[in-house]
Amino acid sequence: VFRLDRFDGPAEVLHDRRFERPTVAVPGVRLEPWQLGEGEATRARVLVDAPQAPWIVQHLGPGAVEEERPDGSVVVTMTVTNRENFRSFVLTFLDHAEVLAPADLRADVVAWLEDQVAAA
């Protein structure tokens, strides 16, 4: 954090330098469980069925909705830095939600479930 009154001169915008804004904790901002981690930030796409769609939209905010499908289901995006908490959250929807992307997060959920079925 830089105090603007301590800038000695004007700030220059460097148009040839681009960056990705990091996912960091900001005081006063509520962080979701899947953001409580030091892992590399991944943008996940999750399909949620119509009956549960209003709740997820309300919870994440309309800005998280990437797609509204004709059947009422929605595709939401979530920035994930804690994969375990993300998996746990998605599984609370049981078979009414599905991780669409990225492939490794989807595979993580599938492997977790396969392990549980195999253990029975």
Added chain:
Amino acid sequence: VSRGQGAPPARTSASDRVARLLAVIPWIAAHDGPTLGEISERFGVPRRKLLEDLEVLMMVGVPPYTPDTLIDVTIEGDRVWLRFADVFARPLHLTPEQGLALVVAGAASQGLPGADDTGPLATALGKLAGVLGVDPAEAVSVTLGETRPGVLEALRTAVADRRRVRIDYYAYGRDERTTREVDPHAVVAHQGAWYLRGYCHMARDRRLFRVDRVVDAVVLDSAVERGPDEADADAAPIELGPDVPRVTLEVAPSAAWVTETYPVDEVTELEGGWMRLRLGVAATPWLERLLVRLGRDARVVAADDPALAAAGTSAAGRILARYRSS
């Protein structure tokens, strides 16, 4: 060790311990080496638990957690001395928001029965409120949980006007969305969320609804008549009755949060930090969620209903089928 009826609590939750430490720390610091016996007696804490607390206290401090930033606990013989790290001696600098939060919390405590209107808390609140330019008795608007536009207002109107309300509700426990008519009794706040208390005509019983799961609410013309005993009934917590089927789980140490999150009838500590717990299951999807989230960190060892014993595996198979079909 059991936590059943009449038995003492078997385990100490993290919140219990924090609450106890917050009371014990200033008292020890303000006295010149009280004995373990005196502290145990004053706070009603067994000596063994007190020593465990003091061990935790030695690791309390602020970053970078070097020795000079940790609380210093000295136990000599039977006496305890406590010295705050230097950082605690610095004047406390609060932002206006932090100060206001402190005034609100303090004013709420002052509202409890038995609070001393002229005690140290009241005096400190008065000084802090003076600096902030607020009146501690002023009402403060607190925003709890997100609710859909118009829903909270409709429910409050229905309560105030004593009119029945039709709600479109997602029942998380049962994993189903239903439309039901409710005689609303009150809209209450609990642990950061709004709830509607009322008589549900679909369930034919009193129910508690989380307002953030109400998709839509329509106030109807039907008037609500309340019997004289209903206010008393509302004041009582809604608990899982004895008719609700029970399940016994064994959970890994990493799943200890379950015992602090859900009402459990009984907890037994096992080897390796595992715990056996017995809890009621009002709706199967609730147990399915819990089990698929815990994976191998939980196993069902007994269930009143055989279907509950297979709930986790069944749900995992169902979810897998969805992934494999797409």
